[in-house]
Amino acid sequence: MNGKRRNFLRLAGAAGTVAAAAIAGLIRSGQALAQAWNKAGFESKAVADVLKSLGATGAAESRDIVITAPDIAENGAVVPVEVVSRIPGTEVISIIAEKNPFPLAAIVEISNGGEPYTYVRIKMGETANVRAVVKAGGRFYTAAKEVKVTVGGCG
Amino acid sequence: MAEPMKIRATLKGDVADIRVLIAHPMETGQRKDAKGDIVPMHFIQSIVVTHNGNTVYSGQWSQAVARNPVFAVRVRGAKVGDKVGVTWVDNKGDKRTDEATVSAS
Numbered sequence: 001m002n003g004k005r006r007n008f009l010r011l012a013g014a015a016g017t018v019a020a021a022a023i024a025g026l027i028r029s030g031q032a033l034a035q036a037w038n039k040a041g042f043e044s045k046a047v048a049d050v051l052k053s054l055g056a057t058g059a060a061e062s063r064d065i066v067i068t069a070p071d072i073a074e075n076g077a078v079v080p081v082e083v084v085s086r087i088p089g090t091e092v093i094s095i096i097a098e099k100n101p102f103p104l105a106a107i108v109e110i111s112n113g114g115e116p117y118t119y120v121r122i123k124m125g126e127t128a129n130v131r132a133v134v135k136a137g138g139r140f141y142t143a144a145k146e147v148k149v150t151v152g153g154c155g
Numbered sequence: 156m157a158e159p160m161k162i163r164a165t166l167k168g169d170v171a172d173i174r175v176l177i178a179h180p181m182e183t184g185q186r187k188d189a190k191g192d193i194v195p196m197h198f199i200q201s202i203v204v205t206h207n208g209n210t211v212y213s214g215q216w217s218q219a220v221a222r223n224p225v226f227a228v229r230v231r232g233a234k235v236g237d238k239v240g241v242t243w244v245d246n247k248g249d250k251r252t253d254e255a256t257v258s259a260s
Contacts, residue, residue, distance in 0.1 A: 036201065036215065037200045037201060037215050038215055042215070042217045077221060077222065078221045078222075079221070080225075082227075097219060100219055101185065102217060102218070102219065104217055104219075105216070105217050105219035105220060106214060106215065106216050106217065106219075106220060107214065107215040108212060108213070108214045108215075109212070109213040109214070110211065110212060111209075111210055111211060111213070112206065112209040112210060112211050113206065113209075113211060113230050113231045113232045113233075114204075114206075114211035114212050114228060114229070114230055114231075115170060115228075115229035115230065115231055117227075117228075117229045118212075118226070118227070118228070119225075119226055119227035120216075120220060120221075120224065120225070120226040120227075121220070121221040121224065121225050121226075122219050122220055122221055123181075123183065123218075123219050123220070123221050123222075124219075153221070
């Protein structure tokens with residue numbers, strides 16, 4: 001009887017340790033994701049600093065990046081932005097709303113057959129250029145499109 | 156807890172068009188509530204889309220992505236029945252994963 005109880009306690013203890021390890025593992029993987037987040041870029045208030053954080057200072061203007069966004073966005077809280085890159089070997093597409101308090105909106109890495117295409121709805125505080133920065137073959141390219149915003153979406 | 160995502164994946168030629176709608180407040184940290192207190196930031200930071208287990212889209216988002224985010228991904232070389240997975244993690248550590256299969260358009 002007593003022996004059984006000992007056994008049970010030992011087993012329960014072992015199971016507890018495994019569960020704790022699994023939880024620790026989960027937390028760690030969450031932190032890894034957070035670390036991958038480009039904190040410097042997302043907290044930059046100037047477009048030049050954003051470009052620097054992306055390593056894209058001096059990116060070449062390119063006509064092979066097509067930005068589709070409304071000319072006039074009545075509601076700045078929902079501005080659909082579509083970016084298509086025709087540059088071969090496109091790896092990363094970043095979207096910047098130049099006059100937002102924090103201009104960098106999204107960084108998208110594409111791999112394993114993902115098309116050089118991205119669509120996302122962003123918020124814009126005021127009329128500004130929406131800039132796309134594309135990384136292809138280790139080089140950076142950029143294009144911009146102006147979106148007029150009637151009612152800002154940051155408040 | 157987070158609500159399920161809506162994922163629609165349709166095949167056009169050999170390209171799968173994946174559209175995702177996520178229910179999330181995406182608070183910017185700039186908005187004030189009725190009492191005049193700033194609503195703290197709460198937004199999705201990381202978003203990953205997989206196609207048959209391979210990562211095809213790895214996004215980092217800021218609070219500037221609109222509330223209840225909608226986004227799209229296109230994947231070349233897809234077939235009907237392929238598995239699509241979407242996982243997001245927000246700045247409070249909340250996360251959710253949902254799956255869908257590619258269907259004919």
